[in-house]
Amino acid sequence: MPFDKSLLRECPTLHPSDGEFESPVEYLSRPDIRALGEEFGLVKIVPPAGWKPPFSLALSFRFHTRTQKLADLGLRNRSRKFFVENMNRFYLMAGSRPRKPWLLGFLRPVHIYDLYLGFRELFPDVTDISDFTLKDALKLNARMGVDSTSKSLLNAFRDKIWPYAQFLASNGDNFDFPSVLTDDPDSCVVCLKNSSPTTMLMCDNCDDAYHMKCLVPALETVPPGDWFCDKCLIGSGEYGFEENPELRFSLQEFVEDCQQFERAFYSKYGDGQSALSIDSIEKIFWGLVEEMDSNIKVKYGADIHNQTVGEISGFPTNEFPPTQRNYEVENYARHPWNLTRLPFAKGSLLNHIKTKISGMTVPWLYVGSLLSTFCWHVEDHYTLSANYCHFGNIKNWYGIPRAYADKFEQHMRSLAPDLFQRQPDLLHQLVTLVSPSELVKIGIPAVYTRQGPNEFVVTFPRVYHAGFNCGFNFNEAVNFSMDSWLPTGEQAIEDYRAIKKESVFDHYTLVENMLRAFVSDDTSVWKNRMEVVHNCIKSFEAFSKRQMKLLEQLNNERFVEVHKGALPVEPITPKQEEFPVFQSLENDTVQQPKPQGMKAVANDNDDKLCDICRTYLSYQFCNINNRLHRFGKWHRGRPKKSLSLLTPEASPYVSDQRDLRPDVAVTLAKTESGEKLRQISGLAELDYAAEVKPESEMFDELIHSAKRKLRTETLDLSKAKKRQRSLRSSLTKDAVPTRRQLKEHTPSPPPTAAAAATPKTRCSSLYNELNQFDIVRLCLQCTIKECGENGERVPRESELIYEQELSDMDVILSKAKAKMEELVRT
Structure with a gap:
């Protein structure tokens, strides 16, 4: 829906006197100012006339940027995209054709993901839809806003979504997928070992490796065609910005980059001769966020926390004052509104934290470009924040008053419930946008303000806020607190515990x-x-x-x-204990x-x-x-594997072996007592922790070693990935028919949850x-x-x-x- 700014209220702009401006926490703690904070969530503060600290950043300052694709930041767009991608991998693995994302032929197009959510909302516990009646179909039509008296939408759901929906239901609430914990790309992500490469499966999407025996249930043969791991079929919901830490800009270089983007933007959306108005840019921005096919990407120098003196803050400090040091400059360096000092201003409870926290009590810097954005979020521990614009173009802000924080979270979860199942802390990841005018239409009030140079924006406890930049600008932000924050800070701890978000202090x-x-x-x-x-x-x-x-x-x-x-x-x-230094056979380096x-x-x-x-x-x-x-x-x-012999006869020693705890035996063997026992027994040369490997496994490891050596050649990443995939195919080429051969001999049945269900890791x-x-x-x-x-x-x-x-x-x-x-x- 188009962005409608008329639905939003502008937050108050405050002009404290010289005396009020000298005590920021005391000023903001006043009952009348706190009441404004409760009502609006954020306020803009304009310093007294003449207060303008000199910009004090070292010329050596450089920073890298993150790339933001605006269409991916819209919550509805991203959840739809993830669902369709995962579903089509499921059908590809089952040997079926991919599904198109939109269902046509109704009063309005229906997206497959929206239909999935609507069905799940109406029939959450249904496992069989073969006996669905026309009444059930009409319920689904009404839920999806389809003016139809037939079963056509239900039939479309059965044909296009139901097999995948059954597969997702069979997974339950298991979204904790194995993650890569080793630098070796050939190691199984479950057991972390790289033995038996001929029994290794590599996901055709993420390239994670799995032993077939480590899958649950285990596989005995390599499946034909494409194979995808659970993470790529079910989806982890992970999303992040592209970053290139190696590409670092100076401010002048970034200005030139911004100007180049702005010329192209104004040429496309304006007359190419003059800049667009802030209102026009605002409408275009929210349109791009909600447009699924938009490919616009922007750069944002966000969360910059350089540690070098002179690159930490744009305010003058005692460690890095401007070239000409005088009383006025020193006064700015000591001023409580200097963001390096605000967290420890009189009355801020962060004075009682004994350590400095980067991004919270130590400011972070933000270098914006046209359309670069900060997504909906609250501050760490629900503290207050202060953001100051040193120079540049307008930064647009939006806020949700604290009283509506719960309703805001519930609405966001309702838009993408499965995404929040996979990423419970999604709203703390700063990667999600929804238009504020859309929020107002469902009863969640939103406010806005436009911040220019030499202006502060203060957000109050547990206030969700977001915004975007209307061009190049340079901002700085830090956190602080006051007495009224304390109960809200305690609530943050319990909220964090529920979603396993890391506490900052x-x-x-x-x-x-x-x-x-x-x-x-x-x-x-x-x-x-x-x-x-x-x-x-x-x-x-x-x-x-x-x-x-x-x-x-x-x-x-x-x-x-x-x-x-x-x-x-x-x-x-x-x-x-003491361990001998040994010589590595792989690269002849001495390792400990x-x-x-x-x-x-x-x-x-x-x-x-x-x-x-x-x-x-x-x-x-x-x-x-x-x-x-x-x-x-x-x-x-x-479950533990049962011990069995390679002969039909049962061993009389099996029960004894089951009672033996090999992990305890190995632990004892590695102690000093175990070493002395080996010396007494004349067995000092034996390694009790090592396994005697069968010849076939040793041969597998030779193949694996050759493969690893081959992969060290100077090849680009795409070629390396192709080799990894082709290796799995070549190793099983004679044993397993290709997908083409399989289709020629046996027609593919329609995929069902049972047929397409994959091994559960x-x-x-x-x-x-x-x-x-x-x-x-x-x-x-x-x-x-x-x-x-x-x-x-x-x-x-x-x-x-x-x-x-x-x-x-x-x-x-x-x-x-x-x-x-x-x-x-x-």
Whole structure:
């Protein structure tokens, strides 16, 4: 539908006085300004006359851009495109012809994806449509807005969509596909091994490799024709912008690039002589977003976070002032509206975070071009944001007031429910647009503003916002917070947990730091901030009680408790031992193998985040003993293979072999005790961890080695991919008829869910990734969810970590309550 700006309200433009402008957080915290923030979601702030900081960026500043294809950013377009692509791969694999995306012959064209959603909404649990009546068909017609009294739309659904719909239904809610965790393109993405290349399948779309035995159920022969993995048949919903970090622009070079694009744009959409009006550009922009066949791509220098002094911010700083340093420049460097200072301005709760966070407390830079866009999103932890335009063309902003955030999210999910199933955090990925005028028509108010040079736009907590640039401009943005944000920030943690979005900082540590500051500071500092103190006490007390309840549930003998300052009696994994340096046969370089006893932690290089829900691990959490690398496999994964002999006779030793735990034997063999035992037995030269490989497998590995060597030749990527695919075909050429031969001898039946159902690679990529590590870190909630209500599935010798005792948390609360009561009395 065409964009209609008349449906949108303009947000307020504020002109603070010199005095008001000196205290940004205090000014924005005023009841009247907060009320505007609640009503509109965002405000534009024009500094007092004469306030214009000099642009202070080093001449060495360079940046790379991301390429945005506008048609792909529209949520409806992208979900339709993904569905049709995945569905046609399904039919291609079944030997059937691809389906066209639009159904014609009705009152209006019906898109296949829309029909799929409409049917699923009306008949969510239907598994058989052979007995559907005319009444059912008319329901579907009404849902799709088709003026028909026949079954023609239902018949079209049966012929074109139903087999694929059955296939999707058979998958259930399994959207956690195996991911590539190795640099070797020939390694199976399930088991991560590259042995037995003749039994390897390579997806004809993404080129991921799978052993046929690693598929569930396993395949015994290579299927004829094209083969696609589940990720490419069902779809992961992944989408991102193209980026080329190697191509870096200076500002002047980017201006020239923008001018070239603008000339072509104005020639196509205008008279070619003069620029279009902002209103005209706005209509064209939203038209391109909603047009499926649009191929327009634009460049955006977004989220630039260079670390070099002089390239971090456009504001003057103490580290990089302009060439002529004077009192005025130094005043701008210290000013609280300087975005390098705003997160730590008086009253900002981010003062209680002890570390700098890039993009949150350290500004990011944005170099825009005509039509470049920032998609619908909220700020990290639902904080406030401030965006300043240093110079350039207008930036158009749109906002959704916080009171309508839930309704906005529900509407977005309704447009593409299957996409949100695959990508629960889609709205946090900044890759999705829907016209704000469309939102207004369904009862979600939207506001707009136009930001020019030397103007700020402030977004309030949990306000969804989006926008686009009307030409080249240079902006800068940062986050901050104020007292009223605290409950919203706590809500963000629970919302993040549900969609497994990574937390940026530890919310409850911030709350604790505020309570400690309240207890230690002079009374006058907090006298007018009793509401936020009350919220801190309430929040921290509820958190402490939740932790205590969870700890009581997990109180069993399978854990080793580790308290602050104490060391575990024994390490979770065997201690590190000496390993000899060995010579690599492949490239004659000396390599040092990773010691098998080394304690490896899944997120050892990151901040301490739960490996499942990605919330911060603080106060009390669990280190799960994963030295057997079977995390999650106690209730998921493929069934174990039964042992069988190559002879008809059953072995009397099979039962004994089943009782033997080879992983324990290997672990023991690698210890110092095992080494001494081998020396005593005269078996020091044997490697107990190695397998004796059959001759056929050794031959396979020789072929595989030759293939890997061949792939190192200097060939372009397309040729390499063709070789990978042709290798699979040539290895099975005599054993399996080609698709052409198959069709000549046996006619292809119409695809059904049973006939076209492919092997299910139901192997969680998350568990697959975590099982590379000896320790899995979990919050208490995820420990209970993954390991049982009382932790009954937790491997023994797992650790229950007490970084802070519950009694210490109670002490902080008691002191804060006592001081608050004292202040209330006085």
